[in-house]
Amino acid sequence: MNWTNMFFQDWTGLVRTGVVGVLAYATLVLFLRISGKRTLAKLNAFDLVVTVALGSTLSAILLQESIALAEGALALGLLILMQLLVTFTSVRWRGFAQAVRSEPTLLAHDGEYCHAALQRERVTQDEALSAIRSAGGEHVGSVRYLVLESDGTISAALRSKGDQ
Incomplete structure (x- = not known):
């Protein structure tokens, strides 16, 4: 086992993580601003799942070289779009809202x-x-x-x- 690989592999991986990290983070912030305040409101169970999924996706974009920034941005956008669709539908259809949101x-x-x-x-x-x-x-x-x-x-x- 090569112990040095555990701490440092090469500069290419560090540069990729830095560049893609900054761009992916900026993309996520942009998408969250576009999606509105509702995305950042107090979390119910559904919102928590979306938030965890966004964090997991951002992590995968940063650390997995097999995921290109464009693919990661699409994944982030898709998660936020799905959350917007669920909130849009739940505001307009009470039955759907009851299915995805808990009641007090x-x-x-x-x-x-x-x-x-x-x-x-x-x-x-x-x-x-x-x-x-x-x-x-x-x-x-x-x-x-x-x-x-x-x-x-x-x-x-x-x-x-x-x-x-």
Whole structure:
């Protein structure tokens, strides 16, 4: 085994990675700007998959000499185009939106946990209580409602002091 190849093979590979890296990164930034703010919004599950796929594609473009910049740019553009098509369609067709996006889930209501929802969404009471405390509450009795949002965050609306 040639140990030097593990650390340095030749200047051609380094130059290619540098040049293609800068161009691929610029292409990705351009495509993200063209696709609009929605691509960069808080991530739901579908957006997370697209983001990971974009990162993986960028990595492959940078490190695999068998992938030309034009092919990589096409792959990046295709991923962003597919994401735009999915968001475009989901805004116009509720059935499609329900198929690709998750709906918010009520975790607690009027000071009581919705145990089935907590279990189904795999949220512990400790995690729910942490969200309640972050919103300024002390315990589940302090909330009007607690919601697991589509992007995975937990929102809490506290009860007024007289309602507790």
